[in-house]
Amino acid sequence: MVVRWIAERAVKWVLIALAFSALASLLLIAVFIFKEGVPFIVRVGLKDFLLSSEWDPQAGRFGVFAMIVASLCVTFGAMIVGAPLGVAGAIFLNEFVSRRITRIVKPAIELLAGIPSVVYGFIGVVAVAPLIREHLGGPGLSLLCASLILGVMVLPTIMSVAADAISSVPNSYREGALALGATRWQSVRMVILKAARSGIVAGVILGLGRAVGETMAVIMVAGNTVQVPGSVLDPVRTLTTNIALEMGHATGLHRQALFATGVVLFVVIMILNALTMAAMKRGHAGK
């Protein structure tokens, strides 16, 4: 009896320790980035750092405004591509085809998530960018190219989470809607999407997180020019790619500037998360 009690206790504490170790690593990373980055921001001045678009480490100019804009644009672009496709795919798989087809198609789309990002980048460089260059103009490596590639990359995340949310809507809701004379599309639009809303939003948030943080594929297809994009055909450099591009060469102040870029990225992600979380809560309240 005592042995069992001790064992129970031990398991409990081991699990607590494990759970907190994940939290501790998050904390350590945050402390590390801020410790390296914040002194730099203080030294250069928050305004010069955040609101200038001039990034020339050799000349001592460090402005990340263009990269903040680029990160937001690329993420937003990826959502425009990925979210409608993902949600539409989820609706289709749950409401319009038989279970048998779903069982084949859904795992196939989830396989997309297993493809390494460098492969997506490669496809972007050899297939998508030349198409954009030939048909729309510009250098091809661009905001548009990055958005398209990222949109496909976030597709499986959004779709599988949204599909799970939709399939967990009780069947009685569907039957009720149909019994009231709604067509299939009406029942999807008026009942099922509303009932599954929080799950769908959760899927979009997860996709958003992936899009903001993606680095490798974006380095390959975005062109990496530090400028505020004037059109979707302009090359851009995001916060993540800036860090990855220059970390290998950076020393001294330049290195600190990259950590400060990390701080900005951290804050941007926090804000995006908070905004979507708030949007989700409002969605619940309105229901």
Added chain:
Amino acid sequence: MKGLKNAEKAMVAAATAAALALTGCGRNQANSITVAGSTAFQPFAEKLADQFMARRPDVRITVQGGGSALGIQTALSGAAQIGMADLVKLPPEAAGLESITVARDGIAVIVNQGNAVSNLATDQVRAVFNGTVANWRNVGGDDRGIRVVSREAGSGTRSSFEDILGGFRLANDAIVQDSNGTIRETVANDRDAVGYLSHGLLTERVKPVSLDGVECKEEEIVAGWYKLVRPVFLLTKGAPSGAAKDFIDFVLSPEGQETIRRNGLLPAR
């Protein structure tokens, strides 16, 4: 939370480097050398290290990349016995290091195979890359916009390119790619692009242009006619000694220099 990944990677890399340095110290230090730095010279250093270890089984050489800046840093800190750097001008912090030129590398200015331009004057190269000339028509080509492709800030190839040409600032709208290979692919796929890369990595997919009428060819570089040439340095803290000295001597020996030449770089002398 995905954004944290990069920082995490950086931390893991730092931890790994520290671990490597520690294990390096733990073993018999005299016979274990770490060589780190320039990614352009890394493949050559790996081949040379293999050849060297085949003759001297008692020595173990670990070759790491990371870039010229890392080569200087690790040589200074002692994490690597030998640093590799391929810069025309070594930064001030490298003043305390012994530097030995072990090879030379030409930098080729490249355009698309479909581009009519085959020769540029130094002034024209400067004007193209800083953005003052934006149309191929102005340098003897078709009436098309010029797309500048460059390496990232801090890259050894880029700083050498800029230092040799001197006095220009890269165009603001230049596309940035992070390796010789991606520069080559971008230029090979884009009719209007112009870029630069290591002479050893030229292929038929792109067209090197002559500089002031001098082709970017091995003979011209060896003869000293071609202008865009940078040295590859091996750096040590204090005069090299023990196994590190033996390795550097091997790199400078006729056999080592032949390996360098056969794989696309130019011998030091």
